[in-house]
Amino acid sequence: MRESELGRSWGDLLGQIHPNLTYRELLSLSRQLKQLNSKEITEPERVAVVKTKIALVGNNTLSFACAPLEVFLAKQGIKAEWFVGEYNNYQQELLSDDSPLYAFEPQVVILALDHRAVHFMPEIGAVASSVSDAAERQVREWDYLWSKVKTRCGASVIQLNITLPHEQIFGHYEAKAAWGPTNFLRRINQLIAERAPSHVYICDTEQLSNRIGKRNWFHEPTWYTTRQAFGFEALVTLTYSLAAIVGTILGKSRKCLVLDLDNTLWGDVIGDVGVEGIKLGQGDPLGEAFIDFQTYCRRLKERGVVLAVCSKNNYETACTPFKEHPEMVLKLNDFGAFIANWEDKATNLKRIALELNLGTDSIVFVDDNPAERALVKKYLPEVAVPEMPSDPALYRRVLDEHHYFEILTLSQEDLTRTSYYLVDKKRKQQELATNDISDFLKSLEQECEVGPFDEINLQRIVQLINKTNQWNLTTQRLTEGEVRGFINNPSYHTYWVRHRDKFGDSGLISVVIAEKKGSEFDIQTWLMSCRVINRGIEDYLFNRLLEDARRLETTLIVGTYKPTKKNVLVSGLYEKFGFKYQGVDDDGASKWLLPLTENVTSRSCFIREAGSDRHKA
Amino acid sequence: MSKEIECHERLTKVFRENFDNPTLEIEDEHNADSIPGWDSLAHVTLIVSIEEEFGVSFSTAEIASLNCVGDIRKIIIERAEF
Known part of the structure; x- marks a missing residue:
C-alpha cells in the first residue's frame, strides 16, 4: 500500500486518538490537525470526510469543548464548523x-445544561402533585426550545441530561422525599427521556459522571474561575461521547466488531493447546472472564452489530472451539465473516469489509496483541482499534466505554442484521493487494538475543519444545533431562532466541538444536512461538545458522520437515530458504539440503541483534 | 540537573506548546501583556497544562491571581516533586 507521506501523517495522527487522552494531549492533537488542514493536506481517500456545523449552547462556559470535539470528530472523518x-x-x-x-x-445543536438551569425546584416539603407540576413545567420549557430549533432550522438536538450534584442538603432523605432535590432531578431526567421528540437525542451525562465519579466530574476551581460546569477530565469524557453521538447522527457509527481469537475470545493458543487446553468457562477466573466477554459480544450481535473473526490460525483449527467446546457462548453462525489464515490483518480486514459490503471505517478491531493493533492502525487508520488492557477481565468494560455502537433509534433491521450477512454466503476468496509489510516490520524496531541452552532458560526451553505445535519443523518432544544433556555437549549447537520490539518483550520464543556431523550441519529441532509469526525472526535465525555452519567449516546444512496435523504452516520453509528436496523417509519426514556454496547468502530481515555475546561456536 | 533549570525547561515547553510559539523564551516578569495570546481562555488551558506537566494543582485563588511567569514558577518549585 502506498500512501503519500502527507496522507500517512494524517493517518498517524488519527491513530493516536483514543478516549483516555488528557485535555492537554487533545489540545496538542487539535493544533497538529489544524496545521495539516492549513497546508491543505487531504485525508486518505478511504476516509470520506463529512462536513458539518455544530452549535454549542448552554448555561455554562463551553468554549473549551471545541478543541477536544474537533479531535474526536476527526477520528470519525468529520470536520465541523x-x-x-x-x-x-x-x-x-x-x-x-x-x-x-x-x-x-447549524446541523446539530448541543444543549448543555446543568442543575443550575433547573428553575422550577419544588418547595421544601411540597406535596407530590406540585412536585410533578414543577417537573412538567421545567421540561416543557426545554421542549419549547427543542421545537423552536426544529421549526427554525431543522437541526438535530443533543440534550445533555442533568448531572446530579454530589451535595445532599437533606442527606439520604433526599432520595426518599419526592421534593428532595436528588429525587427531583432524577425525575427531571426521566421526563426528558419521555418527552424528547425524535430529533432530540440524549447525552447521558449523569451516567458519564458516575463513570468517572462525581468528585472528578465536578471541579470547583474550574467552575469558579471559568464557569465551566465540570473539570477538564470530565470535559474529555463528555466531548468523546458527544462526538460519538454526532457521528451517529451523521451516519458514522461503527457497524462491525472484528474479533481476534487466541487470548481475545479465550485464553491461550488453540493451535498449541487444543480445544481441551484453552481457558474458557466456569471454574477458572480467566475462563469466566472470557465467557462474559463472549456474552457481551453476543449481546452486541443481538442488537445489530455484525461480528466477524480475524485470526492468525489455520481455518480448521480456528473453528474447532466453536464446534467442540461445550462452554463456547459464540457460535460460528454468530459471525458474518470468519477469516483465519496467516496473512496480515490489514489485508484481512479489507477482505472482511468487502465480504460484508461495509466500509473499513465502520469496523472496530479487537485484538489482545499490540503489534497486530499497531499494524492495523498504521495501514487502516480509519478502523477503530481500542487499546485493550492486558487483563481480559477488563475487556468488556474497555470496549463498552468506547461508545462505538451508538444508535439513535432501534430498527427491526438492527435486530436481524447478522442473519442478513449469513444468507447466501459462500466465502468469497478475493485476492487483495497486500500491504507493504516491510515498512511495518521496520517500524516495530525489533531486536533478538540469541544464546546457547543454559540452566537459566532451561524451563522455558523445555516448555516450548513440548508445547509448540504450529511453527515446529519436527515436533520432536524432549524431557528436561534430554534438553539438559545438550548443554556443554560439543557436538550439538543449540540456540534460544529472545525477541522484543517497541511494544515490549516477547520473551524466549524460539529454539533450535543442530548437530555437527563431520561436514554436515544438521538442524534437528527448530520451532517458534505462534505469537511472533511473520516478523522475520526465522530469517534472522537462518542467517545465524548459516554463519555458524560456515564457521564450523561444514559444507552442507541439512533440514528436516516432519508433517503433523498442526504444522502445515512451515511445510514450505526450507524450500523458501533455497534448500533442495531430498525425498521422504519411512516416517514421512522430508529431508532438505543446502550446500554451502558462495551463492548462498543471508536473508534480509528487520531485526537488530540485542546486546548479547555471540553464540559460541 | 538542578530543580530550577528543570523547572525552567519544562515550563518553557508548556508555554511554547500553549501559545503555539516554538521559539518563545520566558522570564519571570513576563505576563499576559508581554506574551502574545495570553488571554483569559489561554490562561485556563495554560493552567491545566501546567497542572498536568508538573503534577500540581492550583487553588481557586491562585488560578485567579497568577498572572506572571515568576508567580507560577514559584508555586511549581514549592509544590512539584522533581
Whole structure:
C-alpha cells in the first residue's frame, strides 16, 4: 500500500486518538490537525470526510469543548464548523428568530445544561402533585426550545441530561422525599427521556459522571474561575461521547466488531493447546472472564452489530472451539465473516469489509496483541482499534466505554442484521493487494538475543519444545533431562532466541538444536512461538545458522520437515530458504539440503541483534 | 540537573506548546501583556497544562491571581516533586 507521506501523517495522527487522552494531549492533537488542514493536506481517500456545523449552547462556559470535539470528530472523518454560545445565553440564542445561532445554520445543536438551569425546584416539603407540576413545567420549557430549533432550522438536538450534584442538603432523605432535590432531578431526567421528540437525542451525562465519579466530574476551581460546569477530565469524557453521538447522527457509527481469537475470545493458543487446553468457562477466573466477554459480544450481535473473526490460525483449527467446546457462548453462525489464515490483518480486514459490503471505517478491531493493533492502525487508520488492557477481565468494560455502537433509534433491521450477512454466503476468496509489510516490520524496531541452552532458560526451553505445535519443523518432544544433556555437549549447537520490539518483550520464543556431523550441519529441532509469526525472526535465525555452519567449516546444512496435523504452516520453509528436496523417509519426514556454496547468502530481515555475546561456536 | 533549570525547561515547553510559539523564551516578569495570546481562555488551558506537566494543582485563588511567569514558577518549585 502506498500512501503519500502527507496522507500517512494524517493517518498517524488519527491513530493516536483514543478516549483516555488528557485535555492537554487533545489540545496538542487539535493544533497538529489544524496545521495539516492549513497546508491543505487531504485525508486518505478511504476516509470520506463529512462536513458539518455544530452549535454549542448552554448555561455554562463551553468554549473549551471545541478543541477536544474537533479531535474526536476527526477520528470519525468529520470536520465541523462551530458556533459557541455566550455564557448562559441559550434561551435568547434559541428563541430569537434573528439570533446569530440561526444565521449560522447549524446541523446539530448541543444543549448543555446543568442543575443550575433547573428553575422550577419544588418547595421544601411540597406535596407530590406540585412536585410533578414543577417537573412538567421545567421540561416543557426545554421542549419549547427543542421545537423552536426544529421549526427554525431543522437541526438535530443533543440534550445533555442533568448531572446530579454530589451535595445532599437533606442527606439520604433526599432520595426518599419526592421534593428532595436528588429525587427531583432524577425525575427531571426521566421526563426528558419521555418527552424528547425524535430529533432530540440524549447525552447521558449523569451516567458519564458516575463513570468517572462525581468528585472528578465536578471541579470547583474550574467552575469558579471559568464557569465551566465540570473539570477538564470530565470535559474529555463528555466531548468523546458527544462526538460519538454526532457521528451517529451523521451516519458514522461503527457497524462491525472484528474479533481476534487466541487470548481475545479465550485464553491461550488453540493451535498449541487444543480445544481441551484453552481457558474458557466456569471454574477458572480467566475462563469466566472470557465467557462474559463472549456474552457481551453476543449481546452486541443481538442488537445489530455484525461480528466477524480475524485470526492468525489455520481455518480448521480456528473453528474447532466453536464446534467442540461445550462452554463456547459464540457460535460460528454468530459471525458474518470468519477469516483465519496467516496473512496480515490489514489485508484481512479489507477482505472482511468487502465480504460484508461495509466500509473499513465502520469496523472496530479487537485484538489482545499490540503489534497486530499497531499494524492495523498504521495501514487502516480509519478502523477503530481500542487499546485493550492486558487483563481480559477488563475487556468488556474497555470496549463498552468506547461508545462505538451508538444508535439513535432501534430498527427491526438492527435486530436481524447478522442473519442478513449469513444468507447466501459462500466465502468469497478475493485476492487483495497486500500491504507493504516491510515498512511495518521496520517500524516495530525489533531486536533478538540469541544464546546457547543454559540452566537459566532451561524451563522455558523445555516448555516450548513440548508445547509448540504450529511453527515446529519436527515436533520432536524432549524431557528436561534430554534438553539438559545438550548443554556443554560439543557436538550439538543449540540456540534460544529472545525477541522484543517497541511494544515490549516477547520473551524466549524460539529454539533450535543442530548437530555437527563431520561436514554436515544438521538442524534437528527448530520451532517458534505462534505469537511472533511473520516478523522475520526465522530469517534472522537462518542467517545465524548459516554463519555458524560456515564457521564450523561444514559444507552442507541439512533440514528436516516432519508433517503433523498442526504444522502445515512451515511445510514450505526450507524450500523458501533455497534448500533442495531430498525425498521422504519411512516416517514421512522430508529431508532438505543446502550446500554451502558462495551463492548462498543471508536473508534480509528487520531485526537488530540485542546486546548479547555471540553464540559460541 | 538542578530543580530550577528543570523547572525552567519544562515550563518553557508548556508555554511554547500553549501559545503555539516554538521559539518563545520566558522570564519571570513576563505576563499576559508581554506574551502574545495570553488571554483569559489561554490562561485556563495554560493552567491545566501546567497542572498536568508538573503534577500540581492550583487553588481557586491562585488560578485567579497568577498572572506572571515568576508567580507560577514559584508555586511549581514549592509544590512539584522533581
